[in-house]
Amino acid sequence: MSNDLSFLQLTKVHQWLDELFLAHRTALLGLDLSQAKLLFDRYETNLLLHMKDEEESLIPIYGARISDVPGGAVELFIAEHKKIRKFLAEFYQALRELRNNKGLALKHKAIELLDREGMYAGLLQHHHAREQNALYPWLELITSVEERANLLAGCSSLSAYKASLDAGQGAK
Ligand SMILES: [Fe+2]
Ligand SMILES: [Fe+2]
Structure with missing residues (x-):
């Protein structure tokens, strides 16, 4: 089967998406707030x-054709x-509030946010694994080649990912 x-x-x-989030966290670690915000916005847009x-x-087809997975x-x-x-709404707000801090207070707030983001990253790993172990493999089995082609062509996040590869952007 073609990979496409x-x-x-x-x-x-x-x-x-994980790379985009890591790039955001790296900027936050360096207290580069404008870059951290820009990278967060890029991450959030694509994750949404x-x-x-x-x-x-995807989930409606999966839910309609299979159960008890x-x-x-x-x-x-x-x-x-x-x-x-x-979590995304919380981080959006925390990033806005960070700008009101300076010096040691800013560092402490940034550490707090990085901690919360670390918790979130754990949840996300779990979620991605669940989809990769159940949702995607089952969709592979319960759809025809034509349906797969149509569904994948309609995935905006896949198009955005491919466009970022073409632009040579990766997570930068
Ligand atoms: Fe998901
Ligand atoms: Fe997903």
């Missing part, structure tokens, strides 16, 4: 696109997305 017709391509999108792809086209209930994916969005 496999949902496992979305694993690459997960890796790309990715979750939208999953919620609006251990660790792969639709409700779990949706609940994790909800938690992810909550």
Whole structure:
């Protein structure tokens, strides 16, 4: 099967998103607040696109055609997305507030935020693994080649990832 017709391509999108988040955290560690904000915005935009792809086209097909997948209930994916969005809103707000601090206070606030982001990164690893072990492999089995081609062509996050490769941007 051509790689272009496999949902496992979305694993690459997960890796790309993780790299974008790490680039943001690296800027935050260096107290480069404007770069940290810019990279966070880029990360958030693409992650929201990715979750939208999953919620609006992939999860509905999966939910309609299959059930009782251990660790792969639709409700779990949706609940994790909800938690992810909550964290993103928290980080957005914390990054705004960081700008009001200087010196040692700024360093302490940045450490607090990095700690929260570390917790979130753990949740995200768990979520990505769940999708890669259940959602994507099952979608591979329950869709036709034509459906896969259409679904993948409609994934905005996959297009954004490919565009970033073409632009040679990676996570920079
Ligand atoms: Fe997801
Ligand atoms: Fe995903």
